[in-house]
Amino acid sequence: MEAPRQDTRGIVDPSGLLRRVRFRRHAPAEPLLRYVEWYWLIDWDLPEPYASHIVPHPSVNLTFQWDEDEGGPYAELTGVALGLYTRKLTGRGRVCGVKFRPGGFRPHAPDAPVSHWTGRALPAAEVFPTATGDTARTIVSPAGDDARVAALDAFLLALPHAADPQADLAVDLVARIRADRTIRRVAGLARDEGLSVRGLQRLFSAYVGVSPKWCILRYRIHDALERAGTDVDWATLAQELGYADQAHLVRDFTSTIGVSPTAYARADSR
The missing domain is CATH 1.10.10.60 (Homeodomain-like)
Structure with missing residues (x-):
């Protein structure tokens, strides 16, 4: 599979976003590449609020997040968003995200069609019981990207899934x-x-x-x-x-x- 792309497709006003946040993409472990497109990491420390806007891809995203204004770390599952996706960033925070390839999420959650998650954002533990606040803390806490990527790999590799x-x-x-x-x-x-x-x-x-x-x-x-x-x-x-x-x-x-x-x-x- 191809390496993570470096374009900004889907980001509205990419220069405005990239002036305010540190945004990186990393490839997952080789056994995950068939169904996971990339990991995306964002860190921010803002003097004033900023609203980012995304024209979503047809992908399910699993995110582990920490935002100082929202309390402790948490995990969220986001189905394909049908309209413009807006996220308000304030203070300090970070996101460690898993972007599944379009079509690649169902092997990890085979009990429901992917359309069941479309337009929805919900606590990830409702789909993956191990995606707890403690797990989110383990993934978002490391300062370096390598440790965060390793933690994402460990989480996904532990999930049951089969080739489909x-x-x-x-x-x-x-x-x-x-x-x-x-x-x-x-x-x-x-x-x-x-x-x-x-x-x-x-x-x-x-x-x-x-x-x-x-x-x-x-x-x-x-x-x-x-x-x-x-x-x-x-x-x-x-x-x-x-x-x-x-x-x-x-x-x-x-x-x-x-x-x-x-x-x-x-x-x-x-």
Whole structure:
């Protein structure tokens, strides 16, 4: 599997966030790579509150967090967020997060379809009983990244899970959608994979948590957000991303981010 990417896809105003926090990505232990995309670590010490905004990936995240304004360390499971995800950062804190590959969470929690967690954030102990406050403290307390990564590896390697061919298929299909902008219709993807449209939709509901169409549209917005700038030809970009015209891109971008592409580009340039 590929190493953690270094781009900022999905982060709204990445320069603003990265000025305020220390953000790093690390690869998990080799036995975990099939279903875990990367670990992400954030530390902050802010003189004033800051709200970070993320256009979520179709991934489930498991986070171990400490925020001085929230009390002791805790663990949280977050399903795929359908809208813009906002997190207010205050004072000092840190997060040690596990980003499961889209399609890769179900082998660790096989009792429910991944769509069961979509749009939800809940105490991780409701899914993984060992994800207690003490466990969170063990993971977030070390000062160095290596020790935090080792603690995350130890936690995940201790969880029962088994290889799942359907999860493998879902992982591969979402990876294909993310990489290939010529995939524009669910029917075409299903046909290429020898599946019915309904069969593909059932697979995504069970293993990804959102529909294949949602994934296609979401990765288009990630690309548009990553490439937004005052010198972007939005009509050309819309064509490259598979939109019927610029108006459709503007509509999707605005409804997802909350501002138009040109407004976002102006704000980013400032």
